[in-house]
Amino acid sequence: MDDDVTFAVLGTGGIGRRTLDVARHKEGLTPVAACDRNGVAVDHSGLDVAELLDATEGNIASGPEADGDTPATPESDYASDGGATAMDGGGNGQTASDGVKQAGEDAGIVASGQGEPTETPIDDVIDESDAIDAVLLALPNLEHDFVPRVAERFAAAGYEGVLVDVLKRSRVVGMLDDRADTLEDSGITFVCGAGATPGFLTGAAALAAQSFVEVEEVEIWWGVGLKSGYEDNRGTVREDIAHLDGYDIERARELSETEIEELVEEHDGRLEFHDMEHADDVLLERAGICDAADVSVGGVLDVRSDEKPTTTTVRVTGTTFDGERGTNTFELDDATSMEANVNGPALGYLKAAVLRNRAGDYGVYGPSEVMPSF
Numbered sequence: 001m002d003d004d005v006t007f008a009v010l011g012t013g014g015i016g017r018r019t020l021d022v023a024r025h026k027e028g029l030t031p032v033a034a035c036d037r038n039g040v041a042v043d044h045s046g047l048d049v050a051e052l053l054d055a056t057e058g059n060i061a062s063g064p065e066a067d068g069d070t071p072a073t074p075e076s077d078y079a080s081d082g083g084a085t086a087m088d089g090g091g092n093g094q095t096a097s098d099g100v101k102q103a104g105e106d107a108g109i110v111a112s113g114q115g116e117p118t119e120t121p122i123d124d125v126i127d128e129s130d131a132i133d134a135v136l137l138a139l140p141n142l143e144h145d146f147v148p149r150v151a152e153r154f155a156a157a158g159y160e161g162v163l164v165d166v167l168k169r170s171r172v173v174g175m176l177d178d179r180a181d182t183l184e185d186s187g188i189t190f191v192c193g194a195g196a197t198p199g200f201l202t203g204a205a206a207l208a209a210q211s212f213v214e215v216e217e218v219e220i221w222w223g224v225g226l227k228s229g230y231e232d233n234r235g236t237v238r239e240d241i242a243h244l245d246g247y248d249i250e251r252a253r254e255l256s257e258t259e260i261e262e263l264v265e266e267h268d269g270r271l272e273f274h275d276m277e278h279a280d281d282v283l284l285e286r287a288g289i290c291d292a293a294d295v296s297v298g299g300v301l302d303v304r305s306d307e308k309p310t311t312t313t314v315r316v317t318g319t320t321f322d323g324e325r326g327t328n329t330f331e332l333d334d335a336t337s338m339e340a341n342v343n344g345p346a347l348g349y350l351k352a353a354v355l356r357n358r359a360g361d362y363g364v365y366g367p368s369e370v371m372p373s374f
């Protein structure tokens with residue numbers, strides 16, 4: 001059918017796996033390719049998602065190669081997520097007792113009957129991309145230009161379709177803007193920062209701002225409870241740690257799994273973040289809503305409870321045309337999980353971007369410039 005969308009997922013970690021899961025509940029979305037750092041699965045008539053999810057449960061290939069010698073040069077794909085070498089456990093000790101490998105050549109997608117081992121997973125998907133309408137980049141981005149460079153590779157291969165990412169850092173948006181002409185020339189419609197924050201909450205702030213003629217402040221405050229999903233979301237946790245006082249992206253990338261465990265222990269499982277470098281700021285500025293400096297993002301991550309430690313809230317304060325000062329508030333229900341709030345929107349933006357792409361609308365967009373489909 002004409003409005004059916006075929007899509008691929010790059011990265012089947014905490015986010016990518018849930019993308020495939022959520023897509024099963026959406027009309028007209030057919031996953032045809034998925035890859036992680038060790039393997040690729042392609043079936044243009046539709047992947048068997050249930051089998052893929054079973055095979056990768058607790059086994060997401062989130063760390064570097066098991067030999068621990070992987071070069072982390074900026075040119076290398078392996079620079080993307082960093083993390084422990086497998087020598088100190090590297091996330092691969094967690095379920096070793098049940099025989100599932102967490103790192104090394106059998107980790108992740110290759111454990112699925114549909115998976116093939118490969119040393120060039122992203123290029124393998126690019127090779128198939130003629131028949132793929134949209135690609136969701138659920139990759140780690142501890143090397144800041146990793147996602148922009150992946151986008152460039154799609155453009156260099158002449159891809160004409162949609163790319164959507166769920167990146168977090170403000171500076172990455174500029175790197176994508178620098179490549180906007182290349183992406184546009186190729187016929188790519190790129191929606192960047194299309195997860196929860198940035199993403200869903202940025203879009204909500206853009207809507208909440210509509211009462212005002214001048215926006216003074218946007219405050220985004222998130223709560224995530226991740227007890228049952230902690231093992232599956234280590235990439236996200238590591239990237240969040242980079243926002244803590246005394247940490248930066250380089251330091252977070254080099255932390256071993258043991259060091260992360262110790263840090264989590266020191267904070268009794270609850271990490272609180274303030275003034276995070278989240279791209280909500282530049283994305284709201286580029287949409288003309290307020291200055292990036294007027295946006296603040298923070299939140300609380302609890303890895304020992306599934307309850308949200310605080311309610312996720314967006315507060316937009318401004319002045320109306322008739323001189324009233326007010327604050328519009330948008331709140332997520334505590335019952336909705338981080339995974340629901342990242343992947344629902346990511347797929348909504350992906351669907352909306354496919355419509356734009358089919359209408360010949362190419363370039364780089366933020367989540368406050370596109371209304372997600374459902």
Ligand SMILES: NC(=O)c1ccc[n+]([C@@H]2O[C@H](COP(=O)([O-])OP(=O)(O)OC[C@H]3O[C@@H](n4cnc5c(N)ncnc54)[C@H](O)[C@@H]3O)[C@@H](O)[C@H]2O)c1
Nearest residue numbers: 011012013014015036037061062077140195196197235236
């Ligand atoms: N915007 C939001 O609201 C939001 C929320 C949560 C997570 N995120 C972001 O989503 C991204 C993914 O997070 P996650 O928790 O799923 O990470 P993860 O570590 O669980 O999974 C990463 C996946 O990418 C694969 N991968 C890594 N390097 C690769 C490479 N070079 N080639 C191919 N595959 C590769 C890994 O094998 C793994 O499958 C992170 O950048 C995170 O910050 C965004």
